[in-house]
Amino acid sequence: MIELKAKTACEGLLPKRVGDMRIEEAEAGQITSIALLEGQAAAVDEALMVTHKLSFPKPNRSTGRAGERLIWSGRGQAFLMGAALAADLSGLAAMTDQSDAWAVVRLEGEQGADVLARLVPVDLRPQNFKRGHTVRTLLGHMTVSITRVGDSSFQIMAFRSMAKTLVHELITAMESLGARG
Incomplete structure (x- = not known):
């Protein structure tokens, strides 16, 4: 009988260090997509403040801290990361567990923005x-x-199916930048 083993999206690919830059x-934790239903933004914001002490993020912003964060992901959408959704948003928002759908990496180092400038x-x-x-x-194309x-430091999320490509692109840019120094 085949025994299946759970793997993280970047298992065997990371961590990697180049000079003072590191990617891991x-x-x-749990990732829940929250998509606001029409006219329910204030009610969702209130429910999230009561249960998570987080406000629904404005466009291109995140709220929270390491361990529990809301990240804007599109018009009227955000990801709750790091904690299970405690708020009852029934009738207020569409919620989807996305925990296994994403590769999530952290790029750290003083030249992180320079690395990403080569790619985005x-x-x-x-x-x-x-x-x-x-x-x-x-x-790139992701x-x-x-x-x-x-x-x-930056948190970078890509679809899980693109994890190997994401890591390859980041490491290549880190090595290219590192070769200049």
């Missing part, structure tokens, strides 16, 4: 993209979500 798989068409320098800012964009989670 992030422990995302968005200015992620700290003066333009501050802690708590998030963006849905293309990294749709990703990038959130600045620290002064020199």
